Amino acid sequence: MDKTFQCLLVSSNETGGYDTTISTKQVIDLPARDVLIRVHYSSLNYKDALSASGNKGVTRSYPHTPGIDAAGVVEASHSAHWQPGDEVIVTGFDLGMNTSGGFAQYIRVPANWIVRRPESLTLRESMIYGTAGFTAGLSVAALLKNGLTPDHGTVLVTGATGGVGSVAVGILHRLGFAVIAVSGKATAHDFLTSLGATDIIPRSDMDDTSGKALLKSRFAGAIDTVGGNVLATVIKSTEYGGTVTCCGNVNGGDLPLSVFPFILRGVQLVGIDSVQFPIDQRAAVWERLANDWKPAALELMTYEIGLAALPEAIQTILKGQMQGRTLVRID
Structure with missing residues (x-):
């Protein structure tokens, strides 16, 4: 041609x-x-x-x-x-x-x-999602697969103003979860509230340097998009039996953490990869994004x-x- x-x-x-x-x-x-x-x-x-x-x-x-x-x-x-x-x-x-x-x-x-x-998703909407939205969908799917429901408590989303984070906040809100958004942007409050976040906390609050193996339990589950010490802090702050997903490393690739959140609280850490995710399973995720997961915002x-x-x-x-x-x- x-x-x-x-x-x-x-x-x-x-x-x-x-x-x-x-x-x-x-x-x-x-x-x-x-x-x-x-x-x-x-x-x-x-x-x-x-x-x-x-x-x-x-x-x-x-x-x-x-x-x-x-x-x-x-x-x-x-x-x-x-x-x-x-x-x-x-x-x-x-x-x-x-x-x-x-x-x-x-x-x-x-x-x-x-x-x-999907029939109920336009080409334009599919690219509002894009890889970031698809990754957010995989992250939410992992929380649901591990049994997390809105009545279990609050879900934390780090890097919430970014692509994955913003879509994750919107999906979780659509599903009835109370969402706490973490952002380093002081001007992001109105934006995150419009997506459905019930509370916004600064990134510094999730960057613990105390060296403690465990922190006070605060979240039933979490979607982390930044990695590094923020992810470690999130894991140490997750409630018994909770699930944390991980899909990014902008805050670093190391995970300064002991095994105690996993063996004393039963916290599960689930890695999310959207690049090589099997093609035969992708359509089902896109259908959820097109229908019951689609954020109103x-x-x-x-x-x-x-x-x-x-x-x-x-x-x-x-x-x-x-x-x-x-x-x-x-x-």
Whole structure:
């Protein structure tokens, strides 16, 4: 297919840095995969910003088009599972990492990376969620699987103004949980309250340096998005039999913790991975996000931009100043 399209292209420069430009590419240059998708929406995640900054732990070679999320319409397919006109979602796997990603009008991907758009979710809404929202959904699913219900008590969400955190607050509120949000942003109170948080506490309150093996029990469960000592403090503050999920490491990859919360309080720590989550289980999570988990405040957490505004938005998220979800309108 000899067709051109617009994309965000990241290239190395002579000074050793990386430049982002809106460029024109040809569909024929995309990787030889099963399904060609015309992208309508994507979303901005921290991993995209790392890829756009030349982080070799995310993307090995450049020039490259980031974008770990994409939602659009199948234009051509070599797979019997997908037909032209199908409306689909792609998140995770290698999209936007070492495979040309969703910050482009076209992607070409393997058939087994694709999920059909749920009937009650628009393509736009699916990318308000994106990988961050899908990760929030997996985190909530883990709490529910381990038996947590609203009558057990309060659920804590750290990094609550971020992508995963804001969606998690909204989902938990929709399900009837009392949610305490943790944020380092002093101006975030109104935003988090609008999503359904019943209380907001500063990040410093969840960064214990006392060295104690256990702290006062405060939460029935928690969704942690930052890691490090904050995660350790959360675990030490979780009630007997509670569950804590972990999906991020912006606060560090080490976990300064003893075994006592696990063997004296029976706390469970569940790791959440949305990249390689099995494709045969993804559709069920998307159905829940489309229906009984959908936050009433989904639009309130959304900031919409076009391709041209991506370079500035990437710098914003790298500085830790992003709030909620950044939806990227591609088509």
